[in-house]
Amino acid sequence: MREISNPTRCLPGGEKTTQLPFNKTGFLKDIVTKMGYTYNSEAEKLIEQSKHILMLREGWDEEDALPIDEIIWENATSFLKAYVGYFDQIYLTALELPEINPVRDGSIDLEWRTSKGRLLINFNHRNLQKASFYGDRYANEDRIKGDISIKGVEEHLALWMKNCL
Amino acid sequence: MKEIFIPNEDHVFCRIGIDFISSKDYKPRASAFRNTPVKGNNLSCDWDKYSTAESSRALIGRQLNLRTGKPKDPRKFCIYKFNVGTVRSINFPGKGQEIEHDPIYNDPEIEGKPNNLAHSVMIGEKGDDEEFRIKLADTGCWAIGPSWK
Numbered sequence: 001m002r003e004i005s006n007p008t009r010c011l012p013g014g015e016k017t018t019q020l021p022f023n024k025t026g027f028l029k030d031i032v033t034k035m036g037y038t039y040n041s042e043a044e045k046l047i048e049q050s051k052h053i054l055m056l057r058e059g060w061d062e063e064d065a066l067p068i069d070e071i072i073w074e075n076a077t078s079f080l081k082a083y084v085g086y087f088d089q090i091y092l093t094a095l096e097l098p099e100i101n102p103v104r105d106g107s108i109d110l111e112w113r114t115s116k117g118r119l120l121i122n123f124n125h126r127n128l129q130k131a132s133f134y135g136d137r138y139a140n141e142d143r144i145k146g147d148i149s150i151k152g153v154e155e156h157l158a159l160w161m162k163n164c165l
Numbered sequence: 166m167k168e169i170f171i172p173n174e175d176h177v178f179c180r181i182g183i184d185f186i187s188s189k190d191y192k193p194r195a196s197a198f199r200n201t202p203v204k205g206n207n208l209s210c211d212w213d214k215y216s217t218a219e220s221s222r223a224l225i226g227r228q229l230n231l232r233t234g235k236p237k238d239p240r241k242f243c244i245y246k247f248n249v250g251t252v253r254s255i256n257f258p259g260k261g262q263e264i265e266h267d268p269i270y271n272d273p274e275i276e277g278k279p280n281n282l283a284h285s286v287m288i289g290e291k292g293d294d295e296e297f298r299i300k301l302a303d304t305g306c307w308a309i310g311p312s313w314k
Binding site for chain 2: 126133
């Protein structure tokens, strides 16, 4: 374990930390922990802001849109939290955050559109155990489509997200 | 009122509520193209032979909000344009689309449901397929887009 002469150092973002003694793995872990915390709080903030969806009444689109049941919102946001956590812990990187959008038929979309690709995942009443999804890197490249369990993380989808969003 | 065949080279205007427009890239969200079970699969639109994007939007102000009974606010809608031939040629198993002229005429005119010679419908299954919803938006473009971008 290396000793250092100046233990106080600046982390990215300006925070200072003092660690004595330190090794390279500990220092990196400290950065990742702080960045992960900041990122996870962004995801939590997005989910908190999406709670307005639960207040939408019938006709919220000025026509005949249905309200969104809490179970649908729970499924969508729990799913997002699971994948955010997976990226944080396994890939040590941040998952691009989607839009969380209510749909007229009472379902919820998680929709990603980045410069690299797009992904749409829909949570609805027809199947409360699974969500249906489609993604590509535009022009039908690297298409991915199907149904996915709302519980846990499916690695093939997480890997697609990492490479294509 | 007689229905007329809409040629492939013509266009139709669809209204998109501002709640269905992405604040990130100002494009329609996929949620814009999914109707309620009550409304079914048909998407109302206006034929550009008998309307402009501006008149299509203005007509919204003569329709009533079903929930409040008050006139809708046209400022809360943008107008998306589709080429009729492009929509008809969408090659999706089970998701073929047709656009038919469906003029609205009542005498006397019904309050909140104004007569509309341009009214048409995009007929065909749209929901339950995320790929279709994303790609339907790809086939169109803004005629009157969001003013805040």
